Amino acid sequence: MLWRHFRAARFSGFLSLWNVGGSVSSRQVRRHVRAILSPMEPLRLPLDCTAIESILPHRYPFLLVDRITEFEADKRIVGIKNVSLNERYLSKRPGEQAVVPPTILTEAVAQVGAILILAKPENRAKLIYIVGIERVRYRHPAHPGDTVNIEVNVKRLRSRMGQLHGVATANGKAILEGRMTFALGPKT
Known part of the structure; x- marks a missing residue:
């Protein structure tokens, strides 16, 4: 032996x-x-909710990403969020159409960025912490029935910190744009 x-x-x-x-x-x-030291299984696109749950610690109803369609390691990622009328967090006033709150959209962009960082095999045993959100602009609202495309690009990347730039679009219009700074830490 x-x-x-x-x-x-x-x-x-x-x-x-x-x-x-x-x-x-x-x-x-x-x-x-x-x-x-065998490497972990490479990502096979598109990633569905089950594959996303193997990367992120979030579960329903806090998992805000439905699918990942494009992925370039350490560069960019594209995810999709389908907004349905059954979402608990929709804000609706009498006589107005329901709207996704901007904070939920910001969290969805952060989750897509977290998938980009945590998909690397050496980062799978870590947690990602968003330590700063800068220059976030909400351009248009997202309504039930919209498909929100979320694209996140890496601006700076170090071993334990980095900065991401995210853009969320729906119906050809930019609905959110901003930068996020993150730090990686051990799972406790």
Whole structure:
């Protein structure tokens, strides 16, 4: 057995090997290391709610993204939110059409950006924290029946921090635009 000859441990993404007696060929070690460090499954587009739930910690009714249609690692992502009349958060005054609150749209853009960052295998065991929202402009309201297309681009990206720029459109009109700063932290 290979385990009688050496022990392997993985701490914070680093692999430590130490020999506990006997001889082990380098081919056996490479094969075992590949098995331990095998990469996670790549994303297959389009991502549906089930695939999104495997990336984000959010669940219904707080999951505000229905589908991911485009994805370029560390560059951009495009998601879709279908607004239905059954949404609990719709604000409606008598005699007026129901409207999605701007804060919900901002959260939807943040969730699409979080999918972009957390989709990387090294970030899957982390949480993303939005630490700043800047220059957010609400141009037009979103109504039930609208399909909101959310595009998020990376402006700056470091190992534990970054900045995203998001644009949400519906019916060919920009309804929201803004920047978000995020930080990555460990899951507790």
